[in-house]
Amino acid sequence: MVTFYPRSEQFPGIEDMDLDAYIAQYRRECAPLMWAGFVLGTVFFHLTPLFTVYLPLPAYALSDEDRERHAQRLVSHPIYYVRQPVFLLKMVAGLLWGADPAVRARLGLAPYPADPGTWRTS
């Protein structure tokens, strides 16, 4: 996820956000199918650098530049079923990154209030 939305001059990166807490929350809250897709996408991302940047290493062991190249090649891969699992990862990461108060502030938007998660109980 860090590879998709790294820190830049203009924006904080996803590494500046509480990614672990987010993943734990996502795991707890999301539909089981989405979690399964997320895990599969992550495994897929880590096992495929050999086919994108031609390095026999899992993605986590690549340099930042190679990992970014790997991510770019996966999201623009000619095979649809290669692009799709990675799209899910990118989407889940984007939901955190794009809603972060610091990112929103850079875009001239007020921070989101917390999502209450409440409902009528009676």
Added chain:
Amino acid sequence: MTHIAFREDDLALEVDYVVVGSGAGGATAANALARGGATVALIEAGPWRDPADYPSSTYGAMRDLFDGWGVGIAKGRALWPIVQASCVGGTTVINCAICVRTPEDVLLGWERDLGVGAKAWREGLWKHQEALEVELCAEVVPAASAGRSNLLAAKGAAAVPYDGHPMTRYVKGCAGSGQCLQGCKQLKKQSLNLQFVPEVMALGGTVLSCAPAERVLLEGRRAVGVTGRFREPVTRRKGGRFTVRARKAVVVAASVTRTAPLLAASGVKHPLLGAGFRAHPGTGVIGVYDEDVDMNVGATQGWASVQYRVEPGMKLETLSIPPEMIASRLAGAGAELVARMGDYRRMAMWVVAVRAEAVGRVKRGVFGEVSVDYGFADADMRRLRKGLALLARTHFAAGARRVIPGIYGLPYDLGPDQVGLIEEGPLDPRAYILISSHLFGGATMDRDPARGVCDEYGRVHGYEGLVVADASVIPTTLGVNPQHTIMALARTFAGRLLDA
């Protein structure tokens, strides 16, 4: 006033009518039945969220309002998401409340081809629409809350030129917060959790929320009630069993993707149950302007064109989406993607909804998720390309510097002299990400029981006391936003039940 949310112990009730699903169709049908003096139980799978409970972020909307986190998929050569809500008020809570009367050519086609809807029926439908417009405060988007994206679209369309107009929506005094998809916290949008459902309770009806119906109870060929188990919205833990007996009829309005599987699981037999799925799948072109557009300021959807509804068959609309949705919509990864997000404030997104010829089938997902077999026809892909190219031209006519077509295989962005690339773009659906939010069919109307599941009053052929009152009955695409049609159909069907 009775509302029963999740509970551990069992519940048994008896009423005149049980209505399953509290969205556009279900809430309207329940409301009409309650106004007619009947006792009604309205059963909703999702929780009841009031505006104070609404989320603000897209993550929150997916978690709290969308049906199954929006992981419903239309499966053909490509996998395209289907978005619907699961909460009291149904998809009216997350939609943009655009209100368009059912076009006459559509209704004439139904009469001609399906024997559904003679003159009096049609006129009755429009009469209901007239009344609904008053009750739900249908209003043209006020200029003050239009927002720049909507104004630019109007300017671009006028310059191309083709017809466009500010939208009419069931919104009273829109504050232009651009948050329709997360629920309107400003209480301006007249979603049915705020409108018809409370009135059902005020008239003595009972609302069950967190209550997914598992089966319609049948005695022979007569529907006599509904049963299911309460489900806690966060943990999905099951609670007590509810059984609601219906003295007069069961009305099913659980949405296109849920109604047919529910009827099938209940033992309703009809070879066309689940068949005839249709949609208006859509996707957008982003224009990038020199000045800030701030598409999140103003009505989420405020401008539309129906000029091409019949030929080639598409509707054009503005649609504002927040940064966290754009973040995955833009191509690329890493520094390149983040740099692209730097343009967000200068972006405006406009969408084409294709009035697709393709016909699919609704199925029950293996894990209970929404599942539809649906592949786009070549002719639909050509419509899509035409629509996207026209949107790109509209952006340029409105002053955009470049457009982002979001089509796999095309450059990330295009200048004014490259619109031809969109027109000649790939016909492979896998090059596009389309979202379906206007859904039709699965239990379609036809006078002939061999050609449709329901008759023109939503009554399931061959069964007694069983009525479908949601978008499942709609036998063709409309080419316009469907809520107004669904609500008017639900009122028509409820009226017939009361008359009987």
